[in-house]
Amino acid sequence: PAAASASSASALASLNRPFQMGLPALDAFPRKVWARLAARAIRATQPDDMVCPPYRGQAALRAAIATYLNLSRGIVCSPSQVFITSGYRNTLELVTRALLQPGDGVWVEDPGFPPTSELLKHAGMKLAPVAVDAEGLVVSHGVATAPRARAAVVTPAHQCPLCVSLSLPRRLALLDWAAQADAWIVEDDYDGEYRYASRPLPALQSLDRDGRVLYAGTFSKVLFPAVRLAYLVVPPAQVPRFEQVSQTFGSGGPILTQTIVSDFMNEGHFARHIQRMRRLYAERRQIAAQGLDAVLGKHLRIDPQPGGMHLILRMKGRHTDRALAERMRQDGMAALALSERTVLPHAASALLLGFTNIDTPQRARELGKRILKLL
Template identity: 45%
Template sequence: MAKSNQLVVSAHHAIPRYQQIARQLKQAISDGELVAGSRLPSSRTMALELGVARATVENAYGELVAQGWLERRGQAGTFVSPSATSGANNVANTSSQPQGAPRPFQMGLPALDGFPRALWARMMGRRLRLQTRYDLMLPEANGESTLRQAIADYLRFSRSIDCQPEQVFITAGFQAAMRLVVHTLAKPGDGIWLEDPGYRYVRPVFAEAGMALHPVPVDNEGMQIDYGLGHFPDARFALVTPAHQSPLGVALSLARRHQLLDWAAANQSWVIEDDYDSEFRYHGKPLPPIKSLDGPQRVIYAGTFSKSLFPALRVAWLVVPQQQVEAFSQHTHYLPCTAPLLIQQTIADFLREGHFWRHLKKMRLCYSERRVWLEQALQQQGFDVVPQAGGIQLVMRVSGDDRALVAKAREAGLAVQALSDWRMVSKGEGGILMSFTNLTSMAMALKVAQQLRDAIF
C-alpha cells in the first residue's frame, strides 16, 4: 500500500476520521504493505486525495509517530519507522514491535489508539498558557479543587453518588489511594477481606502496613460474604470490585451488597469499593455502586483514570464519608497528592466540557467490537472463553497447569497471565487472563489467537 487512495475514510464511521486513517496505516505496516523506511505522502497530498482537512492527516501521522510506527525526518518527510512491525515478522515477537508498543493481550491498558491525543494536547496547551505565577506554588495536598468538583459532578450524574468536593481526595494512582486509606483508618493487626482470586498488585500495600490479609472466595455472585462472616467476622476492612470483579468479571449481587453494608455498619468496619472499570459494560443494566446505597456511611469509593483515559496519568481518587473528611485531610499533609497540577487541571477541563462522556461512549462501542473479535478468534482455535457482561479483559478456561501454559505463551511474547497467580488460597479451574483493548482488527485477533495456540500446545 504505497498510495493514499487505497485508504477509505468515512464521515459516518463511529470513530473520528484521523483515527480511521491511523488504523489503516498501522494495519498496512503490520501486514507488510508499508515496509520500514517507506516514505508516506505529505499531509497536504494525503488530505487532497482523501478529501479531508490537512489537520486530520497531521493528527493521524502524529498519533502514529507517538506510538513508534512512523518517524519524521524534517523536510525529508514522514517515514515508516525501522522498528515498526511488518507482515514478515511475528506479531508476538516483541523485538519487532514499535518501541514502547503494548504486547499482544497486555492487561491494564485501555485502547491507546482510541484516545483523542490531539484534543488532549490542545487542552493541555491552553491550560499551560492560562497558568499564572500562583500556579507555581505548592498545589493543594488533597488535589486540585476544580478536579474534585468535576469528579463530584460526574459521580452524581453517572453513578448516583451524592458527594461534595471536600469528600473527594486526588491521589497519584490507586496504590497511593490505598496507602492514604491505610494511614488514615488502619492500624497494625487490622484484618481486611480480599477477593480470592482478586487484584494481586494492591496486596503489598496492606501487608506493609501490618494488616492481616483474609482471602474470601468468589463465585458467580461475587465475594462470598457469608464466608467472610463465618471465618473473619471481626475484620476492619473489605476490599471489593463489585461492578466487574477483578479478574473474573462477575458482578456482586444486590443481596450481597446489602449484606456487606449490614456487616460494616454492625461491626464499624469499612468497605473499600474499587470501581475500576464500571464505565465499560456491554450487556444489561449495571447494578448501582455500593457507595450509592451507603446509608451507614461506611463505604470508601475509589476510582481511577487509568482505564478510562490512560495509565500514564497516574491519577486516582477517593470519595470518603463526610465524617472522615477531617481525618483524611490531616493525613494528606504527610501523603500529599503528587499528581502534577497541569495534569489535574486538564482532566478537570476534559470532564467539565463533556469530552469524557463522549470518549466513554466511543470506547464502549470500540471495546464491544474488539471483545467480539477476540472471543470469535479464540473460539475458532478451540478455546473456552468465559462470558462476561463488561470490562476490558477476559478469562479463558484451560485444563492443566495454567502457570506452565502462560510461561510458554510469555516466551512467545504474549502478555497473558495465569488465573492461579491471582489466587491466594482458593482452588479452582485454571484460566488464562488477557486483554483485547489494543487489538485493532479482526485479522490481528485471528493472528494472535493462532500464535497463542501454537505457543501453548
C-alpha cells in the same frame, strides 16, 4: 547511553504487548483534543499555579469528579469528600494510614488483584482471603472466617479478575456486616464504566446509609495509565481525618495535569470518550473472542462476561494456565494465570488476556495461532 536507551525501549515494549491487561485502546484516545487543552493550560499558567499543589487536589477537578459520579454512578457527594491521589496504590495507602492500624484484619477477594494484597501486607495488615463465586464476594465466607476484620477491599462492578458483578443481596449483606462490625469497605471501581450487557451498575457506595464505604476511582483505565491520577470519595464524617492525613502523605499529582483533566471533563470530552470506548470495547471484545475461539475452541473456553477489559479463557483437558502463560510471555505476549491470583484451594486454571487493543479479526486469529503453537 545506547544501552540505557535500549533498556528503556525494552521496558516500554513489555508494558504494551498483545493482551496487556489494564491498558486502554490507546489508538482511540482523542490526542488532538488533549493536546489542545494541554497547550491552553500551559499558556494560561500563572505564578500561583507553580507553587505546591493543594494536598487534597485541585478544586475544579474535585468538583468535576463529584458531578460526574452523581450522574454516572449514583454517588451523591460534595467536592469536599473527593481526594485526588497519584494512583490506586496511593489511594489504598491513604486509606490504611487514615483508618487502619498494623495487625488489623482486611478481607480481600480470592482470586483478586495482587497489588492490593501486597500493599496491605506492607502496611502490616492481616489478610483474610474471601472466596468469590458467580454472585461476587461470598460475604458469608468472610463472616465465618474473619468476622472481626476492620475492612474489606472489593470490586463490585466487575470483580477483578473474574468480571462477575456483586449481586444485590451480597451488596446488602456486605453493608450490614460493615455496620455491625464497625468496619470499612473500600470499593475499587477500576472499570465500572465498561459494561456491555446493560447500563453500568450503580456503585455500592450509592447504597451506603451508615458511612462505611470509601469509593476509589481511577483515570488510568478511562484515559491512559501515564496520567497517574486517581481519586477517593470518603464519607462526610471522615473528611477531617483524611484532610489531616493527606496534608502529610497526600500526592495529588501535578497541577497542570489536573487542570487538563478537569477541562477535559467540564467541556464534555470525558463523557463522550467513555461512550465511544464502551461501544468500541464491546466490538473489540466480540472480535477477540470470536477470533480466538475459532482457533483455540478445542483447548480453551471463553467465559461470557457482562463487561470489563479482559477475557477469561478456561483451560480444557490437562493444560495448565501457569505454564502456558509463561510460554506466552517468552513469546512476546502478555498473559496472566488465574491460578496465580488465588491462595484458597481448588484454584481454577484460566488465562486472563486484555482485548482492548485487538482491532481486527485477522489480528485475533493470528494471535490465536501463536497461542496454539505454544500449546
